[in-house]
Amino acid sequence: MTTRRLIGTNQQFTIGKIICLARNYAEHARELGNETPAAPVLFMKPASSVIGDGDTVQIPAYSQECHYEIELAVLIGTQARSISAGEALEHVAGYGVAIDMTLRDVQNQLKAKGLPWEIAKGFDTGCPLSDFVPFSAVADPHALNLKLAVSGEIRQNGTTADMINRIPQIIAHISAIFTLEPGDVILTGTPAGVGPVRAGEVMTAEIATIGCLTIPVA
Numbered sequence: 001m002t003t004r005r006l007i008g009t010n011q012q013f014t015i016g017k018i019i020c021l022a023r024n025y026a027e028h029a030r031e032l033g034n035e036t037p038a039a040p041v042l043f044m045k046p047a048s049s050v051i052g053d054g055d056t057v058q059i060p061a062y063s064q065e066c067h068y069e070i071e072l073a074v075l076i077g078t079q080a081r082s083i084s085a086g087e088a089l090e091h092v093a094g095y096g097v098a099i100d101m102t103l104r105d106v107q108n109q110l111k112a113k114g115l116p117w118e119i120a121k122g123f124d125t126g127c128p129l130s131d132f133v134p135f136s137a138v139a140d141p142h143a144l145n146l147k148l149a150v151s152g153e154i155r156q157n158g159t160t161a162d163m164i165n166r167i168p169q170i171i172a173h174i175s176a177i178f179t180l181e182p183g184d185v186i187l188t189g190t191p192a193g194v195g196p197v198r199a200g201e202v203m204t205a206e207i208a209t210i211g212c213l214t215i216p217v218a
Helices: 026-031 085-091 106-113 167-175
Strands: 004-005 011-016 018-022 042-044 064-069 070-076 092-099 145-151 153-159 185-187 195-199 202-207 211-216
Touching: 011 018, 064 195, 070 145, 070 167, 085 092, 085 167, 092 185, 092 202, 092 211, 167 185
Parallel strands: 018 185
Antiparallel strands: 004 011, 018 042, 070 092, 070 185, 145 153, 145 202, 202 211
């Protein structure tokens, strides 16, 4: 059972389902040769993929190309089902830092065949995830700097202001498909600059005012 703390409180949340957005930043969609989607593109990671600060990403033997993707994570605090965008933020407990590890070669092979690509996203250690700062501590989740470095070299440096679908719309859209429950996490997409990381390197992912993750790779 994987848990995360709401910083500054006594609350611990058991991580449930992790619902992720693909192509939620236009520049990232373009860098991978994808069209900007008309509606949110969703996929999921299991809670068993979560690791914490200082833990190690283990690249599976079936991949030769593992990519990093820094993302703002949204922690759900109360059940949400078929809610409006106007109600959505009432269900948010807090915000955290995540790295959506992606086996890009595996993903591309599966996409080319029209097959699901969860094995490129949901593998063990594939979701580094921080603790969460409370919702009330973040004045505007759409005005945050996201930065990821690999062994000290900045690779991603973006802003949540560039999200195509904003957090209230994301939550409302997902809640019409899956009931969101306390402990569920939404990963809101990544800015441009994704690329490979290799065994022996160390990722540092930071979102200003939210937190930081330091994650070695093996």
